[in-house]
Amino acid sequence: MNNKVMSHIKIKVIVIGAGIAGSSIAGDLTRRGYEVHLYDKNDSHAKETSAHGTALAHPQVGKKISKLQRFTQLANQLANQKWKNAQLTQEAFEPLRNLTPHQWEHLPELLDEMGLTQREVQILLEKEALLKTNVEAPGLLFPTAAVYSLPMVCAMELALLDKGQRHWNCYIQSIRHENHLWELIDQQGEVIGSAPVLILAGGLHVQDLLKTVDVHLPLRPVRGQITTFKIKTDSLLAQYLPKKAIRGDGYCMPATRRSRQEWLWEVGSSYDEDQRDLETWLSSDQENAIRGLNLIGCDHLHLGDLIADQSFVGIRSASKDRLPLIGPIPKRAGLFVACAYGSRGVLWSALAAPLTTAYVDAFLAGADRLGAGFFSGASTTLCSEVASAVNPGRFLRAVLATRTSNSKPIFPVS
Numbered sequence: 176m177n178n179k180v181m182s183h184i185k186i187k188v189i190v191i192g193a194g195i196a197g198s199s200i201a202g203d204l205t206r207r208g209y210e211v212h213l214y215d216k217n218d219s220h221a222k223e224t225s226a227h228g229t230a231l232a233h234p235q236v237g238k239k240i241s242k243l244q245r246f247t248q249l250a251n252q253l254a255n256q257k258w259k260n261a262q263l264t265q266e267a268f269e270p271l272r273n274l275t276p277h278q279w280e281h282l283p284e285l286l287d288e289m290g291l292t293q294r295e296v297q298i299l300l301e302k303e304a305l306l307k308t309n310v311e312a313p314g315l316l317f318p319t320a321a322v323y324s325l326p327m328v329c330a331m332e333l334a335l336l337d338k339g340q341r342h343w344n345c346y347i348q349s350i351r352h353e354n355h356l357w358e359l360i361d362q363q364g365e366v367i368g369s370a371p372v373l374i375l376a377g378g379l380h381v382q383d384l385l386k387t388v389d390v391h392l393p394l395r396p397v398r399g400q401i402t403t404f405k406i407k408t409d410s411l412l413a414q415y416l417p418k419k420a421i422r423g424d425g426y427c428m429p430a431t432r433r434s435r436q437e438w439l440w441e442v443g444s445s446y447d448e449d450q451r452d453l454e455t456w457l458s459s460d461q462e463n464a465i466r467g468l469n470l471i472g473c474d475h476l477h478l479g480d481l482i483a484d485q486s487f488v489g490i491r492s493a494s495k496d497r498l499p500l501i502g503p504i505p506k507r508a509g510l511f512v513a514c515a516y517g518s519r520g521v522l523w524s525a526l527a528a529p530l531t532t533a534y535v536d537a538f539l540a541g542a543d544r545l546g547a548g549f550f551s552g553a554s555t556t557l558c559s560e561v562a563s564a565v566n567p568g569r570f571l572r573a574v575l576a577t578r579t580s581n582s583k584p585i586f587p588v589s
């Protein structure tokens with residue numbers, strides 16, 4: 176640990192939220208030497224959206240080179256470096272059924288231009304795909320993709336904090352800034368914690384806490400349901416079930432054998448904007464059945480073979496431009512957010528943890544710019560490009576422009 180890090184040792188930082196966003200940030204700040212205190216309204220970690228036990232992460236590949244493709248490629252590398260122990264299965268396959276011969280011809284060139292190596296993406300022809308995945312379609316194999324258990328990631332990260340630094344059953348009603356400290360106020364109006372740095376990582380609820388300090392962040396709820404189906408081993412569909420995670424319009428897990436009579440197959444997920452209902456919807460199970468058959472290229476005649484066994488429902492938080500919000504709240508000294516991870520909880524958490532740590536370092540050092548190289552293995556340009564794209568200021572600068580400043584802005588160099 177260098178001197179710069181040692182000098183931070185006694186500085187207290189508070190994180191609200193023990194989902195994957197808050198836990199991964201709390202873990203990184205602890206590794207960096209801060210005294211991190213984590214607060215959550217539940218009685219342990221990963222009780223809300225991050226209760227999701229099978230989250231797929233892979234670099235995004237689109238029809239052209241994009242910001243999203245570069246950011247997810249970096250994030251996927253970081254997730255692999257850090258959370259191998261929380262990976263349940265590796266590799267994923269994306270069938271490409273509708274590409275024109277021209278697009279097929281130029282695919283290797285496109286992947287090369289995207290900087291994706293053979294280690295990250297491989298083109299599989301129909302026969303190879305069938306052998307490897309049991310899906311008979313040409314497509315892309317992602318060797319570095321993985322299915323993560325979000326509760327396992329949270330547990331790994333929070334194990335770095337002492338027991339006394341994890342505060343359960345603490346609902347934070349509001350926050351306020353007094354004498355350079357951020358105070359947490361509970362439902363009885365009591366101050367139950369304070370620190371110079373506060374990180375809000377409470378998913379959709381970040382919006383409610385920000386309102387208490389007069390900041391209005393536009394977040395949207397997006398309900399999602401994943402269905403686990405049981406399938407009889409003697410049904411026709413059983414022979415088409417995938418051996419790998421498959422992605423496309425949604426995703427599904429490799430099927431697993433529950434007993435001599437039954438397979439289990441998890442398919443997700445629905446995407447219902449502006450809905451927050453946590454009850455299971457029959458219509459979402461039906462949608463997932465169709466989604467699953469489409470992913471593996473099976474006729475809908477097999478619908479009757481899929482019997483919904485159990486479902487997971489979660490509420491994602493999303494921003495208007497679908498990128499997460501990670502960074503400082505302008506004109507609120509020492510207040511940071513990490514939210515709006517949408518369907519990319521693993522990837523954005525892998526980026527948010529080192530990025531938030533860099534912001535906290537810069538803030539406490541009184542710097543007005545982020546230090547360089549906070550993402551291991553990424554160029555300075557890519558680091559600042561990510562920081563700039565996900566900065567919450569993109570939605571807030573205009574709103575807060577008229578208020579008096581009590582801090583230096585820590586906007587990234589872009």
Ligand SMILES: Cc1cc2nc3c(=O)[nH]c(=O)nc-3n(C[C@H](O)[C@H](O)[C@H](O)COP(=O)(O)OP(=O)(O)OC[C@H]3O[C@@H](n4cnc5c(N)ncnc54)[C@H](O)[C@@H]3O)c2cc1C
Pocket residue numbers: 191192193194195196197214215216217220221222223224225226227229230231232325345346347348376377378379380381384398399400401443444445487488489490491513514515516517518519520521522
């Ligand atoms: C159906 C579905 C499928 C998905 N699939 C994938 C996938 O394949 N891959 C992937 O990477 N991601 C996936 N996601 C997204 C991923 O699950 C989320 O992005 C991630 O879990 C969000 O984590 P979070 O920490 O931001 O929020 P949460 O997990 O909701 O955590 C927020 C925490 O903050 C606490 N909190 C909130 N307000 C307060 C308060 N006032 N006081 C105290 N505590 C508070 C809550 O108790 C909670 O523990 C999926 C999501 C859904 C719903």
